[in-house]
Amino acid sequence: GQDFFPQMRQCMQHLSSMTPEQVQEEYGYPNIRMASAIHNRSTDFLARGFEWTLLYGQPTNQAMHRYKIAPKCCSMSFNQSSHKYYCNHEWQQMTEIPFGNPWHGGKWHGTPGRDTGTYVGGSVF
Structure with missing residues (x-):
């Protein structure tokens, strides 16, 4: 717009x-x-x-540096006392990196389902 x-x-x-x-x-x-x-x-x-x-x-950015945006959490709650949002399930910081040269992307190491967006060669934002 x-x-x-x-x-x-x-x-x-x-x-x-x-x-x-x-x-x-x-x-x-x-x-x-x-x-x-x-x-x-x-x-x-x-x-x-x-x-x-x-x-x-x-x-x-060069296509080899583009990754999808992480999907939204499936269930969150707002804590009034701390003024923060929290996942309603256990969550761990994802530290997986792409296989091979991270500049060129590729499939990710780690648990399936915790991928914030495998490299797509710039075909999606």
């Missing part, structure tokens, strides 16, 4: 109206690549909306 807060829309309009070189100079980015990224994001947000920019905006 494109229903941004007025201040955010104003900021993105300002950034997208500048060249990457102007963004770098005004905001002190150490290199043009970073300034170009914020310029591209602002332009894409305004022209194509949040969802498109999230999925397709440039620059993106």
Whole structure:
């Protein structure tokens, strides 16, 4: 969508109206690549909306670094005294890593069902 807060829309309009070189100079980015990224994001947000920019905006991480987002917990409760959410079942921190070179992904070591998202080659976000 494109229903941004007025201040955010104003900021993105300002950034997208500048060249990457102007963004770098005004905001002190150490290199043009970073300034170009914020310029591209602002332009894409305004022209194509949040969802498109999230999925397709440039620059993106290399496909070999993309993993699916962890699925939501099957059952959670809110503890009023600690102001925290807890799983209603035993949960352990997952520390499994992909087989082989983790830069290239692959199937995961560990217990089936506790996988936060096996490497998919960038075909899904």
